[in-house]
Amino acid sequence: MNRVLYSLCGSNPARPFSPHCWKVVMALEHKGLAFEEMPRAFTAIPEIEGGATATVPLLNDNGRLVKDSFDIALYLDETYPDRPTLFGGEGGKAMARFVESYSLTVLHSAITRIAVKNIHDIIDHDDQVYFRKSREARLGMPLEEVAAARDEEISAFPAKLQPLRQMLKVQPFIGGDGPLFADYIVFGALQWLRITSGSTHLEADDPVSLWFERCLDLHQGRGRSVTAA
Amino acid sequence: MNRVLYSLCGSNPARPFSPHCWKVVMALEHKGLAFEEMPRAFTAIPEIEGGATATVPLLNDNGRLVKDSFDIALYLDETYPDRPTLFGGEGGKAMARFVESYSLTVLHSAITRIAVKNIHDIIDHDDQVYFRKSREARLGMPLEEVAAARDEEISAFPAKLQPLRQMLKVQPFIGGDGPLFADYIVFGALQWLRITSGSTHLEADDPVSLWFERCLDLHQGRGRSVTAA
Known part of the structure; x- marks a missing residue:
C-alpha cells in the first residue's frame, strides 16, 4: 500500500484545515482505506509530486494521481466498489x-x-x-x-x-x-x-x-x- | 385502472397551482402511470374521499389512499419498481x-x-x-x-x-x-x-x-x- 493524500496546512502541519481536503479524509476513512496525510503550505503546493497540481487535495493512490475532492470520491467508489459506498447509487x-x-x-x-x-x-x-x-x-x-x-x-x-x-x-x-x-x-x-x-x-x-x-x-x-x- | 390525483385550484379548475401537487403530477408522468387529476378548492379539501385528508395532494391508486408528495413518490417507486425510478437508489x-x-x-x-x-x-x-x-x-x-x-x-x-x-x-x-x-x-x-x-x-x-x-x-x-x- 502506498496511498498519500496531500492536503493544506498553515505553520502547523498538525492542523490541516482545507474544507476540500477534509471531505477526502472522511471519504478515505469511510471506504476503510489506509493513507498517509501530507499537509502542505499554500506556496508549497506547486512542488507536490513534481508539479502535478495547482490545488489540493491531491491523492496518490499507488501511483495514480487524482485531484479535486468530488473526482477523488468518484474515483474511490469506482476503484473500490466492494467497500462502503460514498454515494448510494x-x-x-x-x-x-x-x-x-x-x-x-x-x-x-x-x-x-x-x-x-x-x-x-x-x-x-x-x-x-x-x-x-x-x-x-x-x-x-x-x-x-x-x-x-x-x-x-x-x-x-x-x-x-x-x-x-x-x-x-x-x-x-x-x-x-x-x-x-x-x-x-x-x-x-x-x-x-x-x-x-x-x-x-x-x-x-x-x-x-x-x-x-x-x-x-x-x-x-x-x-x-x-x-x- | 382507477387512479385519481386530488390537487388544488382556485376559481378555475383548469389552473391547478399547488407546488406539492405539481411534484406528484410530474412523478406520475415520469412513471408513465395514467391518472385523472381532480383539482379542488381549499375549502373543499375536507370533503375529498369522505374526509380522508386535510391537505392535497391525495392519491387514490385503485383504492389505496396516499398523501404527502414525498410519501407519494416513495409509494410510486416501491409499488411500480419496473417503471423509471424517481430517486436512483x-x-x-x-x-x-x-x-x-x-x-x-x-x-x-x-x-x-x-x-x-x-x-x-x-x-x-x-x-x-x-x-x-x-x-x-x-x-x-x-x-x-x-x-x-x-x-x-x-x-x-x-x-x-x-x-x-x-x-x-x-x-x-x-x-x-x-x-x-x-x-x-x-x-x-x-x-x-x-x-x-x-x-x-x-x-x-x-x-x-x-x-x-x-x-x-x-x-x-x-x-x-x-x-x-
Missing part, C-alpha cells in the same frame, strides 16, 4: 452535486468572510503574501475590512444552514440513516470554520451542531483529531 | 430530502411573499376568507402589507437559486443526465410561482430558466398545459 451521485453547490455558494462565501483573517494569521509569511493578494482580489477589499464585518457574518451564519436543519427533522444524515459523501461535503465546510476560527458559531443544541458532532465522532473521531483553534 | 432517496428542505425553507417562503396576494385574487370567496386568515396568521401581517414588499422579494429571488445555478454548470438536471423527483421538487415551486404570479421572475438566459424550460418540456409538455397567469 446514481441518484445520490447526481444529488451530491447539488449539496456541493449549496455548500460552495451559501456556506463557503460566508465562512471565508468569517475566517479569512484567522487563516491569514495561522499561515507562514510567504503564504501570507500570496493569501492576502489572492483573497483581497477575490473579495474586493483589504482583509482587515472583511474582518471588521465578522460579527455580522457570524450572526447571519446559522440561518444559512436552515435547509440542513429542516432535513434533520426527518433523518440523521444527508445520506439518510448513515453518512455519505454529501455529509462530508458540508462537514468539510464546518470543520474548516471550526479549525480556523475556533467554533462553528452555532448553538450547542442546534440540530446542525448535533449532526456535526455525530460527524466528528465518525471513523474513530478522525475529525476531532484536530481541535478547534 | 437509496442515496438519491435520502438526498432528495435535502433538496426538499432547501426548496421549503429557501424558495417557498420567498414565493409565498411574492405570490400571496395573486393567489388570494384567483380563489373563490369562501376560500379567500380561509386563505386570508391562515396566511395572515402565518406571515404576521395583512396580505396587502406582504404584497407591498413584493418588488423587493422579486429582486432578491434569483440569488436564492444560486445552488441550483452552480450545479447546472456540471449537469443538466438535479438527477444528473435526466430528471428525478428532486427536479420535480424545485420545479413544483417555480411552477407555483409561474402559474399564480405570471412569471418565474428570472432572466430568460439564466441557467435556472433554461433548466425550468427543460422541465416544462418533459412528458409531452405537461407543465406547459397550464399557462402563466
Whole structure:
C-alpha cells in the first residue's frame, strides 16, 4: 500500500484545515482505506509530486494521481466498489452535486468572510503574501475590512444552514440513516470554520451542531483529531 | 385502472397551482402511470374521499389512499419498481430530502411573499376568507402589507437559486443526465410561482430558466398545459 493524500496546512502541519481536503479524509476513512496525510503550505503546493497540481487535495493512490475532492470520491467508489459506498447509487451521485453547490455558494462565501483573517494569521509569511493578494482580489477589499464585518457574518451564519436543519427533522444524515459523501461535503465546510476560527458559531443544541458532532465522532473521531483553534 | 390525483385550484379548475401537487403530477408522468387529476378548492379539501385528508395532494391508486408528495413518490417507486425510478437508489432517496428542505425553507417562503396576494385574487370567496386568515396568521401581517414588499422579494429571488445555478454548470438536471423527483421538487415551486404570479421572475438566459424550460418540456409538455397567469 502506498496511498498519500496531500492536503493544506498553515505553520502547523498538525492542523490541516482545507474544507476540500477534509471531505477526502472522511471519504478515505469511510471506504476503510489506509493513507498517509501530507499537509502542505499554500506556496508549497506547486512542488507536490513534481508539479502535478495547482490545488489540493491531491491523492496518490499507488501511483495514480487524482485531484479535486468530488473526482477523488468518484474515483474511490469506482476503484473500490466492494467497500462502503460514498454515494448510494446514481441518484445520490447526481444529488451530491447539488449539496456541493449549496455548500460552495451559501456556506463557503460566508465562512471565508468569517475566517479569512484567522487563516491569514495561522499561515507562514510567504503564504501570507500570496493569501492576502489572492483573497483581497477575490473579495474586493483589504482583509482587515472583511474582518471588521465578522460579527455580522457570524450572526447571519446559522440561518444559512436552515435547509440542513429542516432535513434533520426527518433523518440523521444527508445520506439518510448513515453518512455519505454529501455529509462530508458540508462537514468539510464546518470543520474548516471550526479549525480556523475556533467554533462553528452555532448553538450547542442546534440540530446542525448535533449532526456535526455525530460527524466528528465518525471513523474513530478522525475529525476531532484536530481541535478547534 | 382507477387512479385519481386530488390537487388544488382556485376559481378555475383548469389552473391547478399547488407546488406539492405539481411534484406528484410530474412523478406520475415520469412513471408513465395514467391518472385523472381532480383539482379542488381549499375549502373543499375536507370533503375529498369522505374526509380522508386535510391537505392535497391525495392519491387514490385503485383504492389505496396516499398523501404527502414525498410519501407519494416513495409509494410510486416501491409499488411500480419496473417503471423509471424517481430517486436512483437509496442515496438519491435520502438526498432528495435535502433538496426538499432547501426548496421549503429557501424558495417557498420567498414565493409565498411574492405570490400571496395573486393567489388570494384567483380563489373563490369562501376560500379567500380561509386563505386570508391562515396566511395572515402565518406571515404576521395583512396580505396587502406582504404584497407591498413584493418588488423587493422579486429582486432578491434569483440569488436564492444560486445552488441550483452552480450545479447546472456540471449537469443538466438535479438527477444528473435526466430528471428525478428532486427536479420535480424545485420545479413544483417555480411552477407555483409561474402559474399564480405570471412569471418565474428570472432572466430568460439564466441557467435556472433554461433548466425550468427543460422541465416544462418533459412528458409531452405537461407543465406547459397550464399557462402563466
